[in-house]
Amino acid sequence: MNCIFCQIANKEQPADFVYEGDNVIAFKDIKPSAPVHILVVPKKHIDSVKNLEEGDRDLVSEVIFTAKKIAKEQKFDEGYKLVFNVGRKGGQIIDHVHLHLLGGF
Ligand code: AMP
Ligand code: ZN
Helix, strand or coil, X not given: CCCHHHHXXXXXXXXXXXXXXXXXXXXECCCCCCCEEEEEEECCCCCXXXXXXXHHXXXXXXXXXXXXXXXXXXXXXXXXXXXXXXXXXXXXXXXXXXXXXEECC
């Protein structure tokens, strides 16, 4: 599949990884919009939050808990942002679900 985040998950494209688990990866955003900008991504290809299915509940939970863990490691003690862009008018460009972790402000 011609999906950049699937290719990163499969190590067919490089990325600056900060985490890899069985189901979820996290890597630095190539064009950061915060002092620290990390993308937390399920390995499974799901195109958008709007197409999540009931069976994806645990995976989405794991994405959020992974972001929380990375935020702690990054010492974002005073706060951070977690953002899902959904659909073109929601700012989503890459059609593979990802959670933006923005911190270090
Ligand atoms: P979104 O607008 O929510 O779809 O966010 C996609 C994000 O992916 C943007 O912030 C891009 O800078 C980022 N991005 C695109 N390609 C790559 C890549 N190869 N490695 C890391 N981040 C990327
Ligand atoms: Zn994908």
